[in-house]
Amino acid sequence: MRRALLAWYRRWARDLPWRRTRDPYRIWVSEIMLQQTRVETVLPYYERFLAAFPTVRALAASSPASVLRCWQGLGYYTRARNLHRAAQTIVAQRGGRLPESAAEWRNLPGVGRYTANAIASIAAGEAVPVVDGNVQRVLARLFAIRACIDDSATQTRLWQLAEMLLARRAAGAFNQALMELGARICTARRPSCTVCPLRSQCRARAEGLQERLPVRRSKRPPRQVELVAAWVRHAGRLLLVRRPAAGLLAGLWTLPGTEVRDGQPPARVLRASLRQALGIEAEVGERIGLVRHAFSHRRWVVHVYACRLSPRRRPVRAAANMRWVDRAQLGEYALAAVDRKLLALAR
DNA sequence: AAGGCGTGGAA
């Protein structure tokens, strides 16, 4: 099995930038970006990030805002904050020397069992297994595991299997090969069994179960939330506010606004929110659009209104989490994808 | 154990 898999990988592995280096810093950055994120999505971010922060020292010396700007649009923003924090810890406590074992990597924020083992096996050849979504699927099929993949007992078994199968003298290549197989051949839907290097050893295929495995727990549908946002311009500038430091899209910038409880009139809620949260007296004008956005765990419907400051209450002094922004300066503010949609409405 | 935490592509 190892021989077939490694031979397949040598022949078919995609040429990816993080496969062209053994620099632990670069491997680390790639693994963090790849958490729950597709290769094609990561590629441009990876190149930009390493151009901006080519070493762990450069990353540690940068500002949180600049790291977040580089990450904007990639999602799961805690990853960026953890990466930055970890870089500062590495410089402050280890003189910039990166961890050298999976156990050491595991101590860094944002580095769990999968990521620690991935980095250590790929960058240093340490003989430790990985189990990610790909490996779960490949092993569940290879061994025809019908138990729910989310059960902790099943997880334990998958890690044991990955450990048992591991090609210990080529751990990095083996781990990547298993994941590559899951990404390219043993896909979630319509796996390409006829060209799979493990087809003769796959129990799911022998039993015709490959399309039905693995079995996952069904997730309950995301909660729907209605919001209202304000497009406030004054003297050629647009009002932005910074989201709270914790929670959804923490630390990113957005249009001012708030949640609308069911049945409430959006325009009135918005006017009250601007006054109470920001001390701004504004007239809420026409609705310039409706934006729908889906997160992993909730769905937003955002009403966007054009607003103008009440004439006698100007000028407005910006609080710490509030900025009047020139169009030319917009690039200095990290925005989530949902807020790109909001801004695109009124251009 | 289960839910918070993003996004975009595929079916």
Add this chain to the structure above:
DNA sequence: TTTCCAAGCCT
């Protein structure tokens, strides 16, 4: 349009 999901981690 909706659903599922992709190189997970943290609480």
